Amino acid sequence: MPKTEASAPALCSRCDKPLDTEGSPQWCKACRAAYQREYQGLKKQLSESRGYAAGCSAMRDRLARMFAQWPSARLSGAEIASRIMREPDPGAAELPPFQG
Numbered sequence: 001m002p003k004t005e006a007s008a009p010a011l012c013s014r015c016d017k018p019l020d021t022e023g024s025p026q027w028c029k030a031c032r033a034a035y036q037r038e039y040q041g042l043k044k045q046l047s048e049s050r051g052y053a054a055g056c057s058a059m060r061d062r063l064a065r066m067f068a069q070w071p072s073a074r075l076s077g078a079e080i081a082s083r084i085m086r087e088p089d090p091g092a093a094e095l096p097p098f099q100g
């Protein structure tokens, strides 16, 4: 007897295997688990990227404030590089609020 559309098993919309879950999205358990792993990985990567960008921004602000103290100074590239390299890394207190 041919299957009718109503009796056909529901399939996962990601992998086309039989659907073993209910609700939306119509994904099987394996696809839902894979999605969660991917999502957590991307969330961690995004968090690290935001932290790096916040650190760069804080360091740029610190260096701009330092050089603004000497508006008429004539500094060589070597002197500027030396001053920059002597600056400590920005402390956590200088970082903008985390937007995780």
Ligand SMILES: [Zn+2]
Pocket: 012, 013, 014, 015, 016, 017, 027, 028, 029, 030, 031, 032
């Ligand atoms: Zn699936």
